[in-house]
Every structure is written in structure tokens, then in C-alpha cells.
Amino acid sequence: MKIRVVSSREEIFTLNxxxxxxxxxxxxxxxxxxxxxxxxxxxxxxQLPKSYMATVSKSIKMFLDMQRIQLIEGDVWGHRKDINExxxxxxxIIEEIKELKTEGKSNETIEAKISxxxxxxxxxxxxxxxKDNPA
Numbered sequence: 001m002k003i004r005v006v007s008s009r010e011e012i013f014t015l016n017x018x019x020x021x022x023x024x025x026x027x028x029x030x031x032x033x034x035x036x037x038x039x040x041x042x043x044x045x046x047q048l049p050k051s052y053m054a055t056v057s058k059s060i061k062m063f064l065d066m067q068r069i070q071l072i073e074g075d076v077w078g079h080r081k082d083i084n085e086x087x088x089x090x091x092x093i094i095e096e097i098k099e100l101k102t103e104g105k106s107n108e109t110i111e112a113k114i115s116x117x118x119x120x121x122x123x124x125x126x127x128x129x130x131k132d133n134p135a
Contacts, residue, residue: 107129
């Protein structure tokens with residue numbers, strides 16, 4: 001599973017229209033979010049760093065809700081955009097999530113354990129768990 005890392009508003013217009021997970025590494029304006037949704041209609045998740053979440057307007061949150069797009073707080077730890085434009089969620093994390101689900105662990109337990117071990121936000125872990133076959 002890959003998260004597309006976008007580091008500037010100009011980059012929004014160069015994205016593949018099929019992007020589903022997008023991390024905005026800059027402080028987006030309302031116009032930037034509208035542009036992202038317009039250019040990438042299949043977007044399911046927009047992830048922002050914690051410091052930028054506080055500046056997202058209520059109208060944009062409502063717009064994303066209406067579009068059925070999750071707004072998630074989180075970072076892409078240790079990612080170098082100059083090397084790869086995608087942050088890959090390690091398959092070992094996805095396998096561990098599957099294992100814990102098979103063992104019958106509760107979603108909350110899985111979210112807490114995986115986020116503690118992997119630095120992924122619990123909301124992102126919850127999103128991964130909703131995918132039938134995340135790979």
C-alpha cells in the first residue's frame with residue numbers, strides 16, 4: 001500500500017487521477033483541497049501533518065465528508081521525497097494487521113499495537129483494516 005506524498009501545490013496538477021491515499025506535506029488552502037479532489041476523483045484519504053490539521057477549515061472538513069474522503073492526521077516518518085514520490089507502508093505491517101484480525105483481536109487493540117510499533121497514526125491503521133486485501 002502506497003501513500004502519494006505531495007510537497008507543493010503545483011504538484012497537485014501532475015498527480016495520477018487514480019491516487020487513493022495522498023499525504024500533503026505543505027499547508028493546503030481550501031483551493032488546494034478542491035484542486036486535489038477535482039484532479040484525483042478516486043481519493044479516499046487525505047493525510048496532513050498534525051501542525052496543519054488545526055488550520056483546515058470546517059467547510060473543507062464538511063466538503064471532504066460529503067465526498068466520502070477521510071481526513072487523517074499523520075506523518076510519513078523518514079520519507080525522502082527526492083528518492084521516491086511514494087511512501088510505502090511495509091508489507092510486514094499489513095501482514096501483522098491480518099494476523100491480529102485472524103486472532104480475533106479488537107480493532108482498537110490492533111490500532112493501538114500497530115500505531116505504537118510502526119509510527120502510523122491509528123486512523124491510518126483503521127483505514128488499512130477496512131481494505132479487504134490491502135497490498
